[in-house]
Amino acid sequence: MTNSKPNILVVNDDGITAPGIKALMHVMKEIGRVVVVAPDSPQSGMGHAITIGKPLRLDKVDIYEGIEMYSCSGTPVDCVKVAVTKIFKGKKPDLCVSGINHGLNNGINVLYSGTMSAAVEGAIEGIPSIGFSLDDYTWQADFSHTLKYIKELALQVLANGLPTATLLNVNFPAGGHIKGIKICRQANAKWAEDFDERMDPYKRPYYWISGVFQVNDNGEDTDSWALDNHYVSVVPIQFDMTAHHAIPVLNSWKFDV
Amino acid sequence: MTNSKPNILVVNDDGITAPGIKALMHVMKEIGRVVVVAPDSPQSGMGHAITIGKPLRLDKVDIYEGIEMYSCSGTPVDCVKVAVTKIFKGKKPDLCVSGINHGLNNGINVLYSGTMSAAVEGAIEGIPSIGFSLDDYTWQADFSHTLKYIKELALQVLANGLPTATLLNVNFPAGGHIKGIKICRQANAKWAEDFDERMDPYKRPYYWISGVFQVNDNGEDTDSWALDNHYVSVVPIQFDMTAHHAIPVLNSWKFDV
Numbered sequence: 483m484t485n486s487k488p489n490i491l492v493v494n495d496d497g498i499t500a501p502g503i504k505a506l507m508h509v510m511k512e513i514g515r516v517v518v519v520a521p522d523s524p525q526s527g528m529g530h531a532i533t534i535g536k537p538l539r540l541d542k543v544d545i546y547e548g549i550e551m552y553s554c555s556g557t558p559v560d561c562v563k564v565a566v567t568k569i570f571k572g573k574k575p576d577l578c579v580s581g582i583n584h585g586l587n588n589g590i591n592v593l594y595s596g597t598m599s600a601a602v603e604g605a606i607e608g609i610p611s612i613g614f615s616l617d618d619y620t621w622q623a624d625f626s627h628t629l630k631y632i633k634e635l636a637l638q639v640l641a642n643g644l645p646t647a648t649l650l651n652v653n654f655p656a657g658g659h660i661k662g663i664k665i666c667r668q669a670n671a672k673w674a675e676d677f678d679e680r681m682d683p684y685k686r687p688y689y690w691i692s693g694v695f696q697v698n699d700n701g702e703d704t705d706s707w708a709l710d711n712h713y714v715s716v717v718p719i720q721f722d723m724t725a726h727h728a729i730p731v732l733n734s735w736k737f738d739v
Numbered sequence: 740m741t742n743s744k745p746n747i748l749v750v751n752d753d754g755i756t757a758p759g760i761k762a763l764m765h766v767m768k769e770i771g772r773v774v775v776v777a778p779d780s781p782q783s784g785m786g787h788a789i790t791i792g793k794p795l796r797l798d799k800v801d802i803y804e805g806i807e808m809y810s811c812s813g814t815p816v817d818c819v820k821v822a823v824t825k826i827f828k829g830k831k832p833d834l835c836v837s838g839i840n841h842g843l844n845n846g847i848n849v850l851y852s853g854t855m856s857a858a859v860e861g862a863i864e865g866i867p868s869i870g871f872s873l874d875d876y877t878w879q880a881d882f883s884h885t886l887k888y889i890k891e892l893a894l895q896v897l898a899n900g901l902p903t904a905t906l907l908n909v910n911f912p913a914g915g916h917i918k919g920i921k922i923c924r925q926a927n928a929k930w931a932e933d934f935d936e937r938m939d940p941y942k943r944p945y946y947w948i949s950g951v952f953q954v955n956d957n958g959e960d961t962d963s964w965a966l967d968n969h970y971v972s973v974v975p976i977q978f979d980m981t982a983h984h985a986i987p988v989l990n991s992w993k994f995d996v
Contacts, residue, residue, distance in 0.1 A: 524792060526791060526792070527788060527789045527790070527791040527792075528786075528788045529785075529786040529787030529788040529789070529816070529856065530786030530787055530788075530850045530851055530856075531784060531785045531786040531787075531788040531814075531851075532784045532786070532851055532948060533784070533948065534783060534784040534948060535781060535783070535784075537937070537945040537946055537947050538934070538945065538946040538947075538948065539943075539944075539945055539946075540944075540946060557788075559786070559851075560948070563932045563934075563948065564934060564946065566932070567932045567933060567934055568934055568936075568946070590863060590978065592980050593787045593856075593859070593863075593978060593980070594787055594788075594789055594816075599786065599787075599850075602850070606847060606850075606929055607929075630996055631996055634994055634995060634996040635994075638992055638994070642992060644985070645982065645984065645985040645988050647927075647982075648982040648985045650989075651980075662994075662996075663994050663996070665986055665989040665990050667979075667981040667983065667986065668979055668980060668981045670904075670979075672863055672864075675820045675823070675824045676824060677795070677820075677821060677824055677825055679825075680794070686796070687796075687797075688794040688795065688796055689794055689795040689796075689797060689821065689825070690794050690795075691789060691790065691791060691795065691817070691820065716989060717981055718981065718982040718985035718986060718988075718989055719980045719981065719982055720980060720981070720982035720985075721847065721850060721980070722924075722925055722927075723849050723850070723925060723976045723977060723978070723980075724924040724925045724974055724975065724976065724977070725902065725904075725905040725975040725976055725977035726924065727902065728901070728902040728905045728975035728977075729922055729923075729924065729975060731902050731975075732907075732922040732973060732975055733922050735895055735899060737891055737892075737895070737919075737920050738891060739887055739888055739891040739920070
């Protein structure tokens with residue numbers, strides 16, 4: 483970071499009109515020069531999807547005074563890619579922040595979440611990146627208690643950087659009684675799916691995905707534990723998916739081919 | 740695995756009519772009872788996306804004699820979820836195989852790939868899972884040289900299992916001159932994006948994503964190296980994204996909040 487104000491890319495998955503991104507961009511405006519590139523419609527659950535079968539649209543919009551904003555027809559990851567390439571034109575921003583998501587992204591949700599995938603893409607691009615999420619799925623969610631933590635975490639990342647090829651997954655409990663920040667690991671937790679089967683007017687079935695989030699982890703060092711105990715959870719995330727510990731196991735196999 | 744034939748779930752991201760999944764399901768039929776659940780249209784680049792904003796359709800189809808097949812309107816990950824919940828009804832298959840993808844999924848592509856994300860979802864569900872991909876993006880790709888390796892790897896996984904919470908990412912060079920199987924790590928490699936800007940008939944710009952795959956890794960233990968040197972690359976993948984080595988670094992930060 484130079485002495486000039488840092489350039490900050492703000493993205494999300496709930497769409498450009500979401501209250502969560504409004505809260506996030508206003509905190510970032512206290513720190514640096516903000517550019518917002520967000521989906522033109524909700525993109526929750528889009529994971530690390532990119533748009534390759536159809537073209538993208540990118541429109542400059544004027545919603546909040548004094549903030550440079552673009553609406554993109556693509557996924558959260560598309561937003562980061564197009565921002566870096568077409569808006570920042572290869573001069574990387576100093577920070578990429580994603581969110582604030584309306585809903586938690588702890589445990590395995592980092593893989594399903596468009597919010598977190600946008601932050602992962604920022605990190606792949608070599609930008610210090612953070613995803614923020616709140617345990618409130620409603621459009622009326624109150625983000626006010628999260629703002630001082632978001633500002634502090636962003637300032638720390640700008641000042642310290644992050645270990646190579648990592649980013650932060652930050653989740654907030656709902657409500658104002660936060661005890662502090664806990665550095666955590668991702669909980670062993672997954673969705674036990676169900677599908678709500680209905681019949682359309684033409685007598686053909688259709689399905690809505692549903693499910694229950696199951697934490698199969700008693701550790702007190704997990705994001706799920708921290709959130710249950712009124713802490714802000716901060717999990718360092720990596721995008722190298724190699725299971726290094728499994729390499730010797732596989733090397734012991736004898737292949738008959 | 741019991742003495743009865745194993746139940747094998749076959750998925751992909753190129754869609755139910757792709758030649759790659761046809762090749763894969765016929766190899767699997769030599770090993771076990773096959774159930775195919777595949778997207779009704781191409782879903783390349785869908786990553787770990789799930790469908791939550793609209794309902795899913797699931798239709799039994801009869802394309803290849805003697806194979807139970809379903810076409811799904813959702814993403815590759817949706818296909819796995821709906822297969823486990825609605826078709827296998829909670830009795831997990833013994834193996835989940837995804838592909839054969841028309842195109843490589845080495846390096847960072849594991850995150851963008853619908854093929855690999857379907858295999859990751861299989862592993863999250865607790866099913867031994869493998870994703871297969873070939874270095875040929877055309878519909879006319881020749882899969883014949885891959886089949887004996889696919890059968891051997893599937894049999895080994897059925898016999899040995901896989902280390903907890905891991906799966907395999909298997910990539911094949913194009914052409915028949917394969918030297919053998921290499922157990923690898925994911926190469927440090929990413930896309931250098933570009934966007935092809937065009938003008939529509941109404942004078943509004945639109946963008947097609949493009950780019951060049953850049954391998955920033957000189958290691959001879961990577962999937963990219965193995966493929967360049969005519970080996971089948973096998974990378975064990977994990978879905979715990981925690982950067983465990985970064986936890987002590989973050990714990991050394993002093994938060995002023």
